[in-house]
Every structure is written in structure tokens, then in C-alpha cells.
Amino acid sequence: MTFHVRSFALAALTVALTAGLMAAPARAADATTAPRTGFETSGGTRWTGEEEERSFLAAVDRASDRVALSRIGTTKQGRELALVAIGARPAATVTTVLLICSQHGNEPSGREACLTTVRDLAFARDRQTRAFLARTEILVIPNANPDGRAADIRGNSDRVDVNRDHIALKTAEGRAMAAVIRDHRPDVIYDLHEYGASPPYYDRDLFDLWPRNLNTDSRVHRESKALSERYVRPAAEDKGHTSGTYGIWTDPATGEPIRQVAGDGQERILRNASGVKNSVGLLIESRVDPLTDAEKADPAVNNRRRVSSQLAALEGLMSFAGERGPAVRAATSLARWNGFLDRGPIYLGGADNTPATPAETLADPPCGYRLDGTQFAEVKDELALHGVVAREVGDGAFVPLRQSQRKLVPLLLDARATYRLASGQPVTAC
Known part of the structure; x- marks a missing residue:
């Protein structure tokens, strides 16, 4: 079964890419009053602002009984770190999926995709989505580095790379994420980023990568690769986006790998920390650089493509959670139980x-x-x-x-x- 949230955002972006403008939301009985992000209302000419994000999330929380909005921390500069919970409450038969959005403050497309996904799941009325949310808990940290996002920089306000702090936990942002992972024990952790291309060797629309750390349980590792290879990449490619493995340069003529430039097994990176902590993990990276003459001429067109590629990949994630939920829960549960056996290198x-x-x-x-x-x-x-x-x-x-x-x-x-x-x-x- 393929999961389809025919979201306001994805429908609007599809029209935008073909007609050069943003369409109005087209789903749900109250589509005309459903909140929209600053990115959407501007047609992709700018990213959603800080106050717009707060107002958007508050509006979704007020309007939908599927949504619970909470504060999980505060940054050094006093900005709120928020967590949105959508769908089923935790239980043995519920698959928990955690989205971590824009750990790097100058990589905004994942945040935009997360915000609109929150809204779309909150307001969707079709039977398939309601059934999905009855057996799935979606947790979203829409802005994992709000100080960095406000300054449009990679790190936080101390210029620390939050995605290198998942062992030391010295940052407020890293500590908040660790507490969520500890308390909710997600079955899947999905980490949204962006990257700069190096044509012709490294220039796909999307790259992804599973936990490479060798301490990842074999079942969890297998499910993580399945998420990438059988769901996320095919979903993106079905929408016309190219995909590949993060960190691997390939020969443009043969497609064979020629060099690894990133994507190692260090445990302080969330992708790997997820696996070590017995969660299926996946890093997703959308291409920042413009692809077409239209994108080069109009940054808004490029911005919309960046977000639409993230949304397409998210459809693959939702299909994975819907179809493989029991297998994923079995993998993560066994991995956690195996720790008590205290065996193996x-x-x-x-x-x-x-x-x-x-x-x-x-x-x-x-x-x-x-x-x-x-x-x-x-x-x-x-x-x-x-x-x-x-x-x-x-x-x-x-x-x-x-x-x-x-x-x-x-x-x-x-x-x-x-x-x-x-x-x-x-x-x-x-």
C-alpha cells in the first residue's frame, strides 16, 4: 500500500512548479481557513518567519484535536524548542516516528516541509490518513535550531554544530532532542537537511543515508536501508526527483562510486546516534543549488523545488511507517531487549x-x-x-x-x- 497525504503543501507546490504561482489549499472541509506558512503565502519568495511559525503551530493546535503542541526546551537566546505530537498515543501497537527538522539553521527546506506536514496530517479527512494516524504517532520538532534559523547560520547561537552534539549534549538543542528520544523511544528518527552540490559527481535532487555506525542492531540497520531504498528514494523519484547516497561521489558516466566525502559512522551525528539508540534512522538532504534556468532566474522557483523534494520523500517515509510498522516495532523492541542479554562485540x-x-x-x-x-x-x-x-x-x-x-x-x-x-x-x- 502506498501512503498518500495529498497535502495542501504538495498540491500547491506541484501547481507552483508548473504554473509559476502558489495554489490555494485544496483539501478538507475547512481548507479555506486552514493556516498557511509564510513560505506558502509568499509563493516561496521567503522562508517562514519566527513569529509566523509560532502563530501557525498555535493555530493548528487550536483547530485540530489530533495535535498536541508542547515546549521541550529553550535556546540560549530564549527561543522556544517545540514538539508537535499528531495521531495515536504511545502503545505496543503504535509506531512512533520522529521528524527532526533543520538542525542546521541555514538549511530551511526541511523545516518548511515539516510545518506543512503537521498541518496536512492535522486536517486530512480521508479514510486512509485517519486509519494511518490511528496506529501511528508522528512527533515533529519543526525547528531544531531556532537561533541558527533566525541568524541563517549552520550552528546555534554559539556557532556549535548541533548535529555534532548527540553524544556530549552540551547544547540546549541537543539536550532537548535527547530527552525526546529517551522519553518517547521513537521507532524511526528522520533527520531533514540540505546540501551544496559538486557537479557532475554529486548533484542529485536528494541524498539520504542510514546509520552506518557498527553498533546499530542488524535488524534496525536492515529496516533503515529499506526505508531509504524501497520507500524514500522511490517516492522522490516518482515525483521526478533524482536521488542517491549521501556522501558518495559517483562517476557521471557509469554511476559507480568513486569517492566518499561524508557520511561516516561517528556516533555524535544524529543519523548514527539513532541507530546506536535502537531506532531506525535516516538522513535526508535536498539540493540547495538551482537546477534549471528557471530556478537560476527566480530563487522562489528553486526554493519551491527544494521543499517539494522534501515533501515527496516524506510521502515515502509515511508509506514505510504505514506498511512496515509491525516489522519496525519488532526490530526496535528486539534491539532494546538484546541489550539486557549483554552479548557481542x-x-x-x-x-x-x-x-x-x-x-x-x-x-x-x-x-x-x-x-x-x-x-x-x-x-x-x-x-x-x-x-x-x-x-x-x-x-x-x-x-x-x-x-x-x-x-x-x-x-x-x-x-x-x-x-x-x-x-x-x-x-x-x-
Whole structure:
């Protein structure tokens, strides 16, 4: 079954690309009063403003009983980090999907796609969407870096790349996302970005990539690749967009890979942290650069193509969640349960396309790590945000590997881990 949210946004953007203007919403009984983003009302000539975003989300929340809007944090400059929940409430038979939108503040198309997706799911009246939302919880962080978005910069107000903070959790933005992942335990985490092309080797409309970190459970890894290869890319291509693997340059004549420029297995990136934390993960990147003469002549045309490609890919995500929900829940549940079995190696390096060296492999991991009092005081809040269980012992703590986040623990506490929080003392006898 292919999932179709024939959204206000996607319908409007399709018309815009063919007629050069934005169409009015065309669905639902109250389509004439449904809120629209600043991007939509401007025909793509500008991105939705900060106050417009707040007003838009508040209006959707007021008008739809499917939606719950909450604050999950506040940035250094005092801007709200919001979470939107749509559809079913958490249960064993519900698939939870988390959208993380525009972690990089100068990559706005994902945010626009997320905002209109929130609205479209909130107001859709067709039977298929209602059935989908009865068994699926959609969580959306529409603007994961509002300070960066306001300044149109990649990082946050301290110029920190939020998408390199999913281990250290030093930023308000990273901490808020970690708490959502801990508390909601999403089955799927979908991370929306944009990229700059390098023609002719690296210039598709959309790139995506699954978790490459070797600590991703094999079932979760398999579902993540299926999300990419069987759903997201085909959905984008069905709408006329080209797609490929993020970080891989290809020969324009043969399509064969010739160079990897990004997309490694480092755990501090959300795409990989998702896999380590037992969620199916996917990074999506839309092309910023104009493609056609029309896009070069009119930035609004380019902007609309960027957003429409994100929306097309999101249709693939929704189809995946609707069709493979039970299989995905089984994969994530088993991955979490396997942590309590405390079996198998743990990797401090490598990726699914780069084998870990012996020095990067804990073939026989310790049963846990001992932190002294000073260490524990420094990292206990971060451990809690990660959902890692620590038992206070004396003036310090013991962090066992026998827990659902087993493969995360050494990445946080082993002295050989690149992005560790502390160098704990391995305990081999428990």
C-alpha cells in the first residue's frame, strides 16, 4: 500500500512548479481557513518567519484535536524548542516516528516541509490518513535550531554544530532532542537537511543515508536501508526527483562510486546516534543549488523545488511507517531487549562500509564502568538524558552494560572512545 497525504503543501507546490504561482489549499472541509506558512503565502519568495511559525503551530493546535503542541526546551537566546505530537498515543501497537527538522539553521527546506506536514496530517479527512494516524504517532520538532534559523547560520547561537552534539549534549538543542528520544523511544528518527552540490559527481535532487555506525542492531540497520531504498528514494523519484547516497561521489558516466566525502559512522551525528539508540534512522538532504534556468532566474522557483523534494520523500517515509510498522516495532523492541542479554562485540570505530580495526573493537566488553565521584557529578545529567542507567556506589557510580542502551555505554565511558563523556574504569567481574 502506498501512503498518500495529498497535502495542501504538495498540491500547491506541484501547481507552483508548473504554473509559476502558489495554489490555494485544496483539501478538507475547512481548507479555506486552514493556516498557511509564510513560505506558502509568499509563493516561496521567503522562508517562514519566527513569529509566523509560532502563530501557525498555535493555530493548528487550536483547530485540530489530533495535535498536541508542547515546549521541550529553550535556546540560549530564549527561543522556544517545540514538539508537535499528531495521531495515536504511545502503545505496543503504535509506531512512533520522529521528524527532526533543520538542525542546521541555514538549511530551511526541511523545516518548511515539516510545518506543512503537521498541518496536512492535522486536517486530512480521508479514510486512509485517519486509519494511518490511528496506529501511528508522528512527533515533529519543526525547528531544531531556532537561533541558527533566525541568524541563517549552520550552528546555534554559539556557532556549535548541533548535529555534532548527540553524544556530549552540551547544547540546549541537543539536550532537548535527547530527552525526546529517551522519553518517547521513537521507532524511526528522520533527520531533514540540505546540501551544496559538486557537479557532475554529486548533484542529485536528494541524498539520504542510514546509520552506518557498527553498533546499530542488524535488524534496525536492515529496516533503515529499506526505508531509504524501497520507500524514500522511490517516492522522490516518482515525483521526478533524482536521488542517491549521501556522501558518495559517483562517476557521471557509469554511476559507480568513486569517492566518499561524508557520511561516516561517528556516533555524535544524529543519523548514527539513532541507530546506536535502537531506532531506525535516516538522513535526508535536498539540493540547495538551482537546477534549471528557471530556478537560476527566480530563487522562489528553486526554493519551491527544494521543499517539494522534501515533501515527496516524506510521502515515502509515511508509506514505510504505514506498511512496515509491525516489522519496525519488532526490530526496535528486539534491539532494546538484546541489550539486557549483554552479548557481542562493541565497536569504537569503523562503519558499515569500513571494517573496525582490532584496536577499535571491544571483542569481550567489560560488564560495566566505574566512575569516581568527580566524574559522575560531571556526567550524570548527560547519562540521564541519554537514558543510560547508572547505579550510585559509594561516592561514585557503576554503569552496567546490561541495559537497553548497552552499545551506547562504552561510546560514552570507554577511554578509547573518540567522543566519550568520561574515561571510566572498566569492570570485568560483576
